[in-house]
Amino acid sequence: MSVMQHWHRETDSPQTGAASSEESKDTSAAREHPATVWWGFALRRAGRTVGSLFVIVSVAFVVVRLSAGDPVRQALGPTAPPSLVAERRVQLGLDHSLWRQYTDYLAGLLHGDLGTSVLTGQPVADVVAGRLPQSLLLAACAVVVTLLVAIPVGLTTAVLTREGRNRGLELGFNGASGLTTAVPEFLLATGLVIVFGLWWPVLPVAGSDTTASYVLPVIALAAPSSALIARVARVEGLKVLGRDYMRTARSKRLPTTTLYLRHALPNMLTAVLTLAGTVAAGMVAATALVEQVFNWPGLGYALIQAITGRDYNIVGGIALVYAALIILINLFVDILLALLDRRTTLLER
Structure with a gap:
């Protein structure tokens, strides 16, 4: 018997040894301070x-x-x-x-010096300081609206269409979200100006003087992003709803709010927030054209005016600020994901 046991120990497969090695690495990483x-x-x-x-x-x-x-x-x-x-x-x-x-x-x-305007001699930092808050506020409102719309819509659609149910709703959702995602922000902004500026003038289409002035620019920025994130949220929701622990939770007849908000939603947020960070970065860049359409006194509007006037120092300074904002957004999303799921800090090792 001892000889047979020794033979089995000596002839363990390489795959088993590799798996044990990987498990030991994961265990040591997980136990690290x-x-x-x-x-x-x-x-x-x-x-x-x-x-x-x-x-x-x-x-x-x-x-x-x-x-x-x-x-x-x-x-x-x-x-x-x-x-x-x-x-x-x-x-x-x-x-x-x-x-x-x-x-x-x-x-x-x-020292915070972004250069000087070729045309006016005004410091570029002053131009950025005067315009950046308007752009950040507009982009922040669009991001908040995107998340508040996309995640509930995606999760609700996943619940209603899981396991092949409501085929008509699934087709309608995919068609509407795909079409909305394909429409560029500046084209949607132009359409909103035509509708609410000429045909049905109930909302302001220029400036940022009132709260109502935010409605159309935010819709132009948030609609395509909301459709895209909602599609991803639905796919991730279907994956989560099909897992064993969700079947067990349903078999226990847990309340609907507990089932979907406590068990399903947190497990689908990682993928959704990863995409949301990319979308938010793109949304910051998209504000330039949307601000031009709505005559919004933000950084994007100043950028377009500088390009038109060939003031390259302002163009370079504003482009640098945009790039820095995108990098900081991605950094914030990485930190948020690491806080939600510590394994993301270990997988990069």
């Missing part, structure tokens, strides 16, 4: 954020400085006297070497 795990997660995320910002800053500098032609001449126009062009170039530091301009640009960013 939480502070160590979180410090490692924080350092990785900080490194990625700093690296991404450095790349974006460098790209913004290159795009502005190496744009076709002389940015000062293009901004002031062909009729501007050469003396004025030369004076403005000296004021902006464009008479220095490219490397000197780059180091001065980085040093200015460390």
Whole structure:
């Protein structure tokens, strides 16, 4: 008997050994001190954020400085006297070497200096400070509306269409959500202006003076995103509803609110919030065109005006702010997901 036992121990399959090794690694990772795990997660995320910002800053500098032609001449126009062009170039530091301009640009960013407008001489930081709150408020309202609409609609549709039920509702939901997702925000914004500005003028279509002014821009930003997240929420909801623990919970005849809000909703939020972070980042960028349509006094409107006026310093500064916002949104979503599910910090090891 001892010989047979020894033979079995010596002839264990490689797969079994590999599985045991992986299990031991997972166990050791799971038992690691939480502070160590979180410090490692924080350092990785900080490194990625700093690296991404450095790349974006460098790209913004290159795009502005190496744009076709002389940015000062293009901004002031062909009729501007050469003396004025030369004076403005000296004021902006464009008479220095490219490397000197780059180091001065980085040093200015460390002190909150985003450059100076080629046309007006106004600091770009002042333009951003005056316009950014309006854009952030608009984007925040759109994100909140998106989540408040998409998650309940997706979960409710999953409950009503699970196991092949309500085929008509499933087809209608997929068709309506797919069509809404395909419509670009600026096109939807233009349609809303036509409907509520010409045909049925019950809501303001320009400015941000009243609370009602937020309705149409928020709808234009939130509708496509809500449809997309609702589709994902439905798919994730169907997966959760089909798991064994949900069948056990239903067999115990738990209350509906407990069954779906306590057991189903938390388990589908990870995938939904991951997509929501990407959608929110895209929504921040989409505010530029929506603000232009609704004459919204935000950062996007200033960006379009700067592009039209060929004020490349303002274009570069605002583009840099947009990029930084997108990076910070992704960082916030990563931290939120790590708080909801600690395993996300271990899987990156």
